[in-house]
Amino acid sequence: MKGLVRFGVSLDRDLLGRVDRFIKAHRYVSRSKAIADILREKLVEEEWRGQTEVIGTITMVYDHHQRQLTGRLVCIQHHHGAAVLSSQHIHLDHNHCLEVVIVRGSPVKVRGLADRMKSCKGVKHLSLAMSSTGKRIA
Amino acid sequence: MKGLVRFGVSLDRDLLGRVDRFIKAHRYVSRSKAIADILREKLVEEEWRGQTEVIGTITMVYDHHQRQLTGRLVCIQHHHGAAVLSSQHIHLDHNHCLEVVIVRGSPVKVRGLADRMKSCKGVKHLSLAMSSTGKRIA
Amino acid sequence: MKGLVRFGVSLDRDLLGRVDRFIKAHRYVSRSKAIADILREKLVEEEWRGQTEVIGTITMVYDHHQRQLTGRLVCIQHHHGAAVLSSQHIHLDHNHCLEVVIVRGSPVKVRGLADRMKSCKGVKHLSLAMSSTGKRIA
């Protein structure tokens, strides 16, 4: 079981007032939770500049009428150095599919896999969300 | 079936050379595909500044030992204005879970749902990827 | 003279250790200063989503051989709703100039001015830095 530490932070009174309004607007009930969150965000940004393992979520919109695209995307996922943990698929409309793939690996590998899939004919948009294995954010 | 249009673009010769090297480094085989992609990226950024429906992917890392968190996250998803399309779950390690939720709604609603979930005790990181229903990117 | 307030923050011990290493790597000597900074960053991001006055810095690279460009850029700056506070100019090389323009106005106006200048023939790159009048960050 991990332990909590309590430490003091000094802030300008006006700044604290504004921060509290910000925190409330973002639905936080606790200042500590809000501050912990934004600190962890910074740590995850750092992780993505390094070489240790991260988690990335790749979201793709593609045209499933594109011949052999589905097979190609599966093939790329299988043969790439970054490990694909799971994926989910949504039928957006008659033409478009959405596929969300969770990947674990070094930032370079994860970005490489995203580039690979994005370059396939029929993939119309790809976004990569930077997440974490959780190991280095607490 | 949609039709392709071909149009001419004038570029400085040196710039085109650099662009082609960039395109190759990002594994594109076709200039048209690369240019279409970066144009669509701009369109999706615009969608997220507007009020029409978008697709967002929410990736969360959380501590599943946190009492009642799982139930709370499910409850929030059910009662929120943005429609949750599907979600997938990964066991990262003894303490950490990863949950990836695909959401459809206006950008304000999708961001509101993300804020809501992020503020829950036990959620350690949340990132939101901006994607599209595909309707306005071709 | 503004007053400082001291308040307590509870953080997981491991997280605090990682945060302290991050803070040190970014050359901070005080935890309070680092935390105040990242809180202010969030407030400035919010300012740029609202309608109150902000400060923006526009950095442009342009080709000064482009006929009448300099005159056009000056003209745009004079007739735009966002107030141009000052500008500085650097001769980068035989072809390229760098111009950095400080602007005050609503986010929409500042972005509009940036778009306007970016669209001029001869302007090769423009970046907009989001800053603040200082009033709402304490």
Added chain:
Amino acid sequence: MKGLVRFGVSLDRDLLGRVDRFIKAHRYVSRSKAIADILREKLVEEEWRGQTEVIGTITMVYDHHQRQLTGRLVCIQHHHGAAVLSSQHIHLDHNHCLEVVIVRGSPVKVRGLADRMKSCKGVKHLSLAMSSTGKRIA
């Protein structure tokens, strides 16, 4: 004198329509200029991931009542490996100053200088705009 090259791009008809509306909304008169701009943006992003020289613009808001801050900021600028090309100063209000510093150097050096200045007591906000020497974007 550099030469222009004209090449063909194939795009879905609907996509081209949407792109043209986007381009018009951003006040472009020419498709080629708009496409050249977004291609150059990508190249500048790449530059900032490499080791060659870039231009950065550092915008700082600071409290000039902070004892010795001005002197310290000047001192840091003089002793840092990234070359400070010029700076401009704006009196925002009774308490706040804005300083905009143009820097040339490797991305690591420019970021290091920004971190250094940001960590100084009295500096309340710092943003770094990524620009270019112009050499590798045409």
